[in-house]
Amino acid sequence: MDTYPAGGPRAAYVPVAEGRTLYGRGSADAKGSLAAMMTAFLQVATLPNRRECYLTATVDEECLLLGVKALTTHGMRPTLGITGEPTGLVPVVAQKGIVRGSFRVWGPKSHAAYPADRTAVRSAAELVRALDQINADLATGPDHPDLGSPTVMVTTMESNGGMNLGATEVTVWFDARFLPGTSGAEFTARIERDLRELLSADVDFVQDPPAFVSPPNEVSPASPLIAEFFAAVKNSAGACEPGSFSYGSEAGVLAEFCRSSLVFGPGDARYSHAEVEAIDLDELGTATEILRSILVGDQR
The missing domain is CATH 3.30.70.360 (Alpha-Beta Plaits)
Known part of the structure; x- marks a missing residue:
């Protein structure tokens, strides 16, 4: 997947782990989200109770959104679309x-x-x-x-x-x-x-x-799957306070063919493209747990 050009030793293409922190270009934006999604998919791939889900890695997010726009032509109509961005495990439900x-x-x-x-x-x-x-x-x-x-x-x-x-x-x-x-x-x-x-x-x-x-995006909290996702975040992260932002993401395009669309992922956006780019591995694990939960549904 495309990412920002490499920087110094804490923003190179070779990851460096120190304790529970992983340094490297793309770790926060947005390969942490991609890693969490891929791991969650692999964990539920053979489970009989998994939901019908799709994982798509789309190119050109920083420019013309060509990858996600091509996805709109495939005829899918998901109930929920999740765009992976570094949100610190905060579900972003509105964006300009x-x-x-x-x-x-x-x-x-x-x-x-x-x-x-x-x-x-x-x-x-x-x-x-x-x-x-x-x-x-x-x-x-x-x-x-x-x-x-x-x-x-x-x-x-x-x-x-x-x-x-x-x-x-x-x-x-x-x-x-x-x-x-x-x-x-x-x-x-x-x-x-x-x-x-x-x-x-x-x-x-x-x-x-x-x-x-x-395109902009705004989620209706009345959607049952949105409420379930919020509960999964609260159960795994300890709190869930949905947020918003004024920068762009692919969520607005996803909203054109998904019933609901939000932005979510591990990592801090302040590290994106920065001289030091890093992600907390514990947060990465929590994101994987949340995504795995929504892939199989509430089994309580």
Whole structure:
């Protein structure tokens, strides 16, 4: 499975065990989850009472989600989908969606010796200020009790300008995070509509098709299998306090064909891609126990 490039001796591809801690690139994100899932599957493979389950290792999670999107075409309709990520054994039941895209802004040809009143760079600067205003307005609007408000942030800019030549085209890239109940297309359409209301008519821009969309996710606690999973976490880990996050995962795509979808796994996300990446082996064992429990059902 793909993972982040190797780092120093505590983030290399060769694992190093010290006590009950395992160091190595991918140990937290997200090979700990994969190891727990594989071990749980092997433990129940020959049991007559195991549930019908599938374990899938999907590629391209960090970019276009091509692996999990291909999985949606296989005709499966699971009751529960579990995405393995380092959550510290906390079931993550809500997450924001992500859409990354760009606006292209145009302006006339110009030379620094004869500055133009309206340039692509100046228009792009106005567009960036307008996006900041939209983000501020989003913070005052309806929000989610756990996820907060949707957001939009400019991440980078590119232009075709030169040393003494004004750019005729500037690309402004953004990353937007939106709430469950909204699609990426709906949210970006809202951003473009608000921009056109804020900007003067002589700012010439167009929104490009999104480069990346990760759907949001929110679990209904009314699902019996969700309640069973929460009980398994509490029985094995001692507590179960479901959480949420604003970064992306494959759970939103799984939710498109699973009745319920959540994120769960051993490890601390702060170690992901870090100079020191590690996982607690006891936590790894507890995650395996929880997953094994849900694979066979409550046998009490």
